[in-house]
Amino acid sequence: MAVGLAGFVLVVLPGLGVCLASGPGPVAEVEAGGEAAWAEPWDGAVFRPPSPLGSVGVAHRSGSAGPGWEEGLDLPVLLWWSPGLFPHFPGDSELIECPRGACVASRDRRVRGNPRTRALLFYGTDFRASEAPLPRLAHQSWALLHEESPLNNYLLSHAAGIRLFNLTATFSRHSDYPLSLQWLPGIAYLRRAATPLPERSEWRRRGYAPLLYLQSHCDVPSDRDRYVRELMRYIPVDSYGKCLQNRELPSPRLQDTTTATTEDLELLTFLSRYKFHLAFENAICDDYMTEKLWRPMHLGAVPVYRGSPSVRDWMPNNHSIILINDFESPQKLAEFIDFLDNNDEEYMKYLAYKQPGGITNQFLLASLRHREWGVNDPLLPNYLNGFECFVCDHELARLEAEKAHAASPGDTPAPEPHIAQPSHMNCPMPTPGFGNVEEITESDSWKEMWVQDYWQGLDQGEALAAMIHNNETQQRKFWDYLHEIFMKRNQNL
């Protein structure tokens, strides 16, 4: 994991006469057991992770493994620039059929300069300012897929960074191809019956805490441990992951995160004994919601949540989760959980969405109904192929509009540029999980790591934008900044 300046590398960009900082390295979030081995029977089907790098599956054109390049001689080419993310197999290019027409998807970087290459596709986690394909070609759109939080790349959470792109697929509902419900397979997932309350009350009597915390990735932008540590002063929390651990899982099999992943059925059954699950996203961004939110609901526990500030918009009804930010202090939150813990009728109101007719949020229902990609749904594309087709269709439409404009410039205007907006990845500067940032010492690892990452992301985004727009003032400013940091580092050695 990149830790502030320790991960700082100077890279000279050939021919550009300017240096760039390579950003935070790719930080894969490895939660307890990892997220790669999702396998949970529910409603008779197996739910696998929606990660584009995981086992979502690969689209094949039936009966053809052909390279596609020759087949589609006049078709637009979409070039996957990020290595390792090419949703076709085998070969380096493939003809794809989309609603509006066909394109060629390729991962062969040699076609970058080709006039037919209309779009470059990037995976956010891998995107580095220092490795961006420059100079940028005017006829090409840049498309960004980034379903993860900024923990993996803060550059994209700054206006200068996100505006480098034309099309986005992010967790935000404002994105061109929104992935907000990427961790929710469907309504049935929410409706699964909860472990009966008497059974869970029995576990309480046997000494289980009301609250569960299961987290093994401890130092994250949302600074969750600092809050939980404070909360633990007022109410018992059973913590099984590496962060703030105070209990052991009941069997060696469950303790071994390689066998018992976070989606292991035996582990889930164990977790469902708890009435409340502490559910903190690793970063706070509008519409960034993950399994940390949906899994407790699946299991019939009440999430005690901090994450997307707009999470309420997506909830099955207006009384299904507890929002940490509604409470003025951890102590007040603890008092409320204690109240619900001792009042079954009030507690059960939080599970009303599991009853027939209990899901009343029309926005949620409509979003699930209308999304064009599926989570492990054999009838729908996964969102990686789905986004690829979205870009293909966009480029076909753009070509058509350009042609119409060329044919009669007087009557038909040239197509307007389409530019991504900061709302597509709205993640403000990290704030402490508890307390004020001024009260936290400079040597605090969270502060050192994430606040710095945030500002480095800004510098990288601005530097890259300046190079693309050839803004010498800005390049000079960035160079001074790098120089300063470099000098500081040398002094510390």
Ligand SMILES: *[C@@H]1O[C@H](CO)[C@@H](O)[C@H](O)[C@H]1NC(C)=O
């Ligand atoms: C929550 O939903 C119930 C039932 O639809 C409604 O009566 C109530 O006014 C809602 N409360 C809020 C705060 O929206």
Ligand SMILES: *[C@@H]1O[C@H](CO)[C@@H](O)[C@H](O)[C@H]1NC(C)=O
């Ligand atoms: C793509 O975005 C850039 C800004 O980053 C803009 O200058 C360009 O015109 C856009 N291109 C298209 C085809 O919309």
Ligand SMILES: *[C@@H]1O[C@H](CO)[C@@H](O)[C@H](O)[C@H]1NC(C)=O
């Ligand atoms: C160059 O960048 C500076 C600093 O961000 C900005 O004030 C200025 O307007 C930019 N110039 C151009 C031509 O974009």
